Amino acid sequence: MAPSDRFPAEVQVAVDDVHVRYRTASDDATLRRGLPRWQRAANRLVGREPTVLVRALAGVSLVARAGEAVGVVGLNGSGKSTLLRVIAGLETPHRGRVRARSAPVLLGVNAALLPELSGSQNVRLGCLAMGMTPDEAEAAYPQVVEVAGIGPSIHRPMKTYSSGMAARLKFAIAAASDPQILLIDEALATGDAAFRERSEERMNHLRRQAGCVFLVSHAAKTIEETCTRAIWLHRGHVVTDGPAYDVAQAYRWWAWNLAKGQTETAASLLEDAFRQGTDTRVVLAPEDAGSAVPRHARLRSGGSV
Numbered sequence: 001m002a003p004s005d006r007f008p009a010e011v012q013v014a015v016d017d018v019h020v021r022y023r024t025a026s027d028d029a030t031l032r033r034g035l036p037r038w039q040r041a042a043n044r045l046v047g048r049e050p051t052v053l054v055r056a057l058a059g060v061s062l063v064a065r066a067g068e069a070v071g072v073v074g075l076n077g078s079g080k081s082t083l084l085r086v087i088a089g090l091e092t093p094h095r096g097r098v099r100a101r102s103a104p105v106l107l108g109v110n111a112a113l114l115p116e117l118s119g120s121q122n123v124r125l126g127c128l129a130m131g132m133t134p135d136e137a138e139a140a141y142p143q144v145v146e147v148a149g150i151g152p153s154i155h156r157p158m159k160t161y162s163s164g165m166a167a168r169l170k171f172a173i174a175a176a177s178d179p180q181i182l183l184i185d186e187a188l189a190t191g192d193a194a195f196r197e198r199s200e201e202r203m204n205h206l207r208r209q210a211g212c213v214f215l216v217s218h219a220a221k222t223i224e225e226t227c228t229r230a231i232w233l234h235r236g237h238v239v240t241d242g243p244a245y246d247v248a249q250a251y252r253w254w255a256w257n258l259a260k261g262q263t264e265t266a267a268s269l270l271e272d273a274f275r276q277g278t279d280t281r282v283v284l285a286p287e288d289a290g291s292a293v294p295r296h297a298r299l300r301s302g303g304s305v
């Protein structure tokens with residue numbers, strides 16, 4: 001993924017028909033039974049397990065504009081984290097492309113900080129890792145500590161933190177670099193109400209300075225309250241992409257029916273949501289054609305540009 005300053009001014013991120021696949025081992029005995037006898041024998045000989053293909057993203061397209069906070073909802077395994085990793089450039093799509101106006105900063109609950117070091121040492125380390133100079137890291141320190149709001153615990157080793165405390169610190173570090181594009185994976189969900197308010201303030205600040213924020217959360221309510229727009233992913237496909245309130249409500253109602261075992265209702269809600277959703281087409285001109293300006297258009301199914 002290459003940062004590009006040749007976008008229309010308001011476009012921060014463009015995702016163009018992205019597919020991500022993983023080939024992974026599986027001990028599913030039925031897979032083994034489907035193989036010809038010679039292959040089973042060969043696999044046994046070299047100790048190889050059969051593999052399956054996982055389609056984490058199956059043709060995702062979207063455009064995020066300046067000032068947007070885009071929530072991403074979906075069941076476990078629907079592709080939310082993969083989408084953020086692809087946007088962050090940590091994952092190479094099997095097919096399709098991603099372009100971003102500036103380098104996105106991904107904040108995940110597993111962001112690599114060192115558990116043996118204290119929170120304050122990790123703040124400095126994290127700031128340096130994000131490309132700040134030592135002087136910039138020093139200048140950012142008080143603000144990070146304030147946003148994290150974990151009091152004197154900042155001086156304790158991170159391995160002694162609760163998951164919520166660690167998430168707060170990671171959020172504060174990621175937000176300190178004032179990234180134009182901030183990708184947040186579940187971090188807010190683990191914070192308490194006070195922290196959520198502070199982090200919302202920080203997100204609003206980032207949005208005001210014409211950046212954009214992506215937020216992955218299982219809590220549709222958080223998406224509703226903090227985002228301007230939301231994307232519902234299901235098995236690597238975009239079900240619907242629209243105003244955060246509408247998408248979160250539709251997702252919650254569907255998930256509630258699913259959880260209650262109302263599978264037929266859930267299936268028809270999902271089908272309706274797919275049908276009513278808009279297809280986003282993103283066409284990125286090839287870099288070597290002298291223009292990387294994405295032409296994008298929102299199409300109704302079957303419509304034309």
Ligand SMILES: Nc1ncnc2c1ncn2[C@@H]1O[C@H](COP(=O)(O)OP(=O)(O)OP(=O)(O)O)[C@@H](O)[C@H]1O
Nearest residue numbers: 022024054056074075076077078079080081082083
């Ligand atoms: N490194 C990997 N190797 C194989 N499969 C993977 C890998 N990473 C993700 N997957 C698979 O890709 C699919 C999407 O995973 P992803 O983590 O993006 O889902 P998610 O929506 O973020 O899930 P959750 O809500 O549980 O965090 C899942 O089926 C997952 O098992």
